[in-house]
Amino acid sequence: MDYTASRLDKCFAGLKAENRPGLGIFITAGDPDPETSLALLKALPGAGADMIEFGMPFSDPMADGPAIQASSQRALKAGASLAKTIDLVRKFREEDQTTPVVLMGYYNPIYIYGVEKFLTDAISAGADGLIVVDLPPEEDDELCVPAVKRGLPFVRLATPTTNDARLPKVLTNTSGFLYYVSITGITGTADAPVDLVRAAVGRLRGHTDLPIAVGFGIKTREHAAAIGSVADACIVGTAAVNAIAGTLDADGKATEGTVGALTDLVSELAKGVREARG
Amino acid sequence: MASATPAPNSFRSGPDENGHFGIFGGRYVAETLMPLILDVEKAYLTAKGDPDFWAEMEYYRKHYIGRPSALYFAPRLTEHFGGAKLYFKRDELNHTGAHKINNVMGQALLAKRMGKTKIIAETGAGQHGVATATACALFGMECEVFMGAEDVKRQKPNVDRMRLLGAKVVPVTSGSATLKDAMNEALRYWVSKAETHFYIIGTAAGPHPYPAMVRDFQCIIGEEVRWQLEEAEGKLPDAVVACIGGGSNAIGLFHPFLDDPSVKIYGVEAAGHGISSGEHAASLTGGAPGVLHGNRTYLLQDDDGQITEAHSISAGLDYPGIGPEHSWLHESGRVNYVSATDKEALEAFALCAKLEGIIPALEPSHALAFTGTMIGDMDKDEIVVMNLCGRGDKDLDAVIPRLEEMGKL
Numbered sequence: 001m002d003y004t005a006s007r008l009d010k011c012f013a014g015l016k017a018e019n020r021p022g023l024g025i026f027i028t029a030g031d032p033d034p035e036t037s038l039a040l041l042k043a044l045p046g047a048g049a050d051m052i053e054f055g056m057p058f059s060d061p062m063a064d065g066p067a068i069q070a071s072s073q074r075a076l077k078a079g080a081s082l083a084k085t086i087d088l089v090r091k092f093r094e095e096d097q098t099t100p101v102v103l104m105g106y107y108n109p110i111y112i113y114g115v116e117k118f119l120t121d122a123i124s125a126g127a128d129g130l131i132v133v134d135l136p137p138e139e140d141d142e143l144c145v146p147a148v149k150r151g152l153p154f155v156r157l158a159t160p161t162t163n164d165a166r167l168p169k170v171l172t173n174t175s176g177f178l179y180y181v182s183i184t185g186i187t188g189t190a191d192a193p194v195d196l197v198r199a200a201v202g203r204l205r206g207h208t209d210l211p212i213a214v215g216f217g218i219k220t221r222e223h224a225a226a227i228g229s230v231a232d233a234c235i236v237g238t239a240a241v242n243a244i245a246g247t248l249d250a251d252g253k254a255t256e257g258t259v260g261a262l263t264d265l266v267s268e269l270a271k272g273v274r275e276a277r278g
Numbered sequence: 279m280a281s282a283t284p285a286p287n288s289f290r291s292g293p294d295e296n297g298h299f300g301i302f303g304g305r306y307v308a309e310t311l312m313p314l315i316l317d318v319e320k321a322y323l324t325a326k327g328d329p330d331f332w333a334e335m336e337y338y339r340k341h342y343i344g345r346p347s348a349l350y351f352a353p354r355l356t357e358h359f360g361g362a363k364l365y366f367k368r369d370e371l372n373h374t375g376a377h378k379i380n381n382v383m384g385q386a387l388l389a390k391r392m393g394k395t396k397i398i399a400e401t402g403a404g405q406h407g408v409a410t411a412t413a414c415a416l417f418g419m420e421c422e423v424f425m426g427a428e429d430v431k432r433q434k435p436n437v438d439r440m441r442l443l444g445a446k447v448v449p450v451t452s453g454s455a456t457l458k459d460a461m462n463e464a465l466r467y468w469v470s471k472a473e474t475h476f477y478i479i480g481t482a483a484g485p486h487p488y489p490a491m492v493r494d495f496q497c498i499i500g501e502e503v504r505w506q507l508e509e510a511e512g513k514l515p516d517a518v519v520a521c522i523g524g525g526s527n528a529i530g531l532f533h534p535f536l537d538d539p540s541v542k543i544y545g546v547e548a549a550g551h552g553i554s555s556g557e558h559a560a561s562l563t564g565g566a567p568g569v570l571h572g573n574r575t576y577l578l579q580d581d582d583g584q585i586t587e588a589h590s591i592s593a594g595l596d597y598p599g600i601g602p603e604h605s606w607l608h609e610s611g612r613v614n615y616v617s618a619t620d621k622e623a624l625e626a627f628a629l630c631a632k633l634e635g636i637i638p639a640l641e642p643s644h645a646l647a648f649t650g651t652m653i654g655d656m657d658k659d660e661i662v663v664m665n666l667c668g669r670g671d672k673d674l675d676a677v678i679p680r681l682e683e684m685g686k687l
Contacts (some may be wrong), residue, residue, distance in 0.1 A: 059586075060453070060458070060570060062307075062462050062465045081582040108570060108583040109582055109584065110583070111569055111574075112582065113582075113583065134306040135306065136309055138305050157308070159309050160310075161311075162309060162312075186466045186470060
């Protein structure tokens with residue numbers, strides 16, 4: 001299934017040609033309900049997202065902050081499941097053949113779904129990569145190695161605590177891009193410090209030719225421009241999820257403003273990444 | 279001291295170098311935590327082989343915790359059940375009132391060796407939190423304890439103790455606001471403080487090396503039972519019984535007996551309102567293998583791999599998972615895992631108080647409830663040792679109204 005790898009590769013090659021960083025937007029599949037989630041997904045490329053991180057809801061997202069945890073809970077309450085997440089990717093792919101969609105989440109729902117079945121279904125639906133937060137290189141045999149064998153990139157996180165001695169281990173079997181977590185912490189808690197990110201990305205480039213995306217702590221157009229000046233892509237999650245949450249009614253249901261709130265934010269951030277190397 | 283090296287085909291030889299007990303265990307955590315977990319493992323392996331570390335442990339065990347804890351023959355319960363002789367391993371007599379301090383002292387000494395002065399912990403019933411706050415007071419360490427908001431209400435005396443000992447108690451309101459959520463929050467907090475803080479995990483679960491490390495610190499329970507019963511009766515027990523939430527008191531009692539085939543071993547999970555009601559905390563009896571909190575183990579979960587809420591009257595057993603070594607022992611068949619309901623535990627709680635003058639915690643009351651169902655069918659010359667792993671003062675607010683309703687008071 002070479003095409004899955006190439007969608008990410010083409011995306012980063014296109015960004016290089018445009019001489020700008022990319023914008024990755026994270027939303028949680030099924031948040032706040034399946035129909036709205038599909039509408040949000042479909043609206044992202046037009047608003048300026050270059051790639052999409054699609055969160056697979058989990059009851060106990062240990063590395064995520066309160067905003068993303070709440071989005072998982074809204075989705076689960078509205079009936080989200082891994083099968084429905086894959087189905088949303090399939091529906092999105094019917095209309096969009098170019099925007100990469102990377103599935104992001106925790107291992108247990110995949111383990112229960114069945115690794116081989118999951119890989120088959122995710123690839124056939126048109127997913128372009130996996131980020132599974134609680135599978136470090138020490139547990140690569142679980143999912144990473146089978147995914148890479150099937151041609152589905154396994155994107156790994158590197159963090160400020162990943163030192164030079166450990167980096168080669170983190171990079172083994174990593175493909176698609178490297179996701180640098182800019183802060184030692186959970187999602188949505190602090191602003192990514194630009195100077196430290198610049199130094200860290202410089203260090204990472206000494207170890208890999210993979211594109212480097214930076215996430216955690218990017219919220220605004222200005223911040224996307226600043227981080228984008230040193231990275232190949234910026235990934236924004238908490239701010240996106242908060243934009244959705246801010247429009248929900250008292251019962252947590254979507255309103256007329258839900259899709260627009262997300263696309264407004266994404267348009268601003270998209271301006272930011274276009275200003276990054278001005 | 280740690281026991282002699284077991285034979286390769288021993289039930290005591292796990293985990294392997296990657297922390298797996300068969301398919302269970304492992305290290306399923308975010309990359310931010312991996313370097314720190316590897317540091318903890320390295321420090322623990324060094325400490326484990328260092329006689330000075332164990333000498334320091336021995337000092338605190340004897341002079342601070344109050345070990346060895348008594349092995350007490352329970353004459354009136356033995357007479358009441360009318361079968362095998364019942365002994366209690368009195369770990370509720372430890373300083374702070376439960377077995378938790380055995381493990382906390384080991385991890386606190388390890389943190390000290392690593393130069394860490396800031397400690398975090400999670401707690402369910404509050405016993406592990408109190409033990410951690412105690413060790414932190416003793417060693418002058420900062421201490422933050424994450425506790426489900428629901429448990430903060432259920433276990434107020436322990437919350438007060440922790441505060442008095444200088445710890446900060448952080449109520450966790452997410453999810454079911456119980457132990458599972460406290461563990462999520464402690465892990466989240468640790469991710470943000472990974473470089474400065476040591477996380478003292480309270481049970482034999484979590485990412486490797488915690489399940490093995492906690493077990494090693496708790497094995498003192500079973501090791502003492504071996505020589506104490508040899509002194510008292512000149513033989514090994516015929517059966518040992520302990521309650522299981524995460525399973526640290528149980529693995530501590532069981533592990534030294536795993537390679538003695540004559541010793542039957544029973545782990546008692548909390549069946550809440552009954553396994554068939556769906557409201558229980560019996561991960562082995564009513565769950566399936568999955569991955570949570572850094573390890574693969576049996577979990578309460580739905581068909582989509584979402585973790586479901588546990589229920590038990592006992593805050594210390596109210597957890598949807600179990601230590602990975604127990605999952606392995608369950609599948610290998612070496613240990614029999616059974617369960618007791620809230621109501622059965624309450625009856626055992628009252629029975630123990632009335633017949634032995636010992637008010638047990640709700641957690642070991644589950645073990646006693648099960649013991650009562652099987653001990654009467656055993657021969658009178660047989661011996662059962664049950665771990666009385668905690669005392670019940672903390673549970674009175676929850677228990678008294680229920681016992682009044684049941685006409686037991």
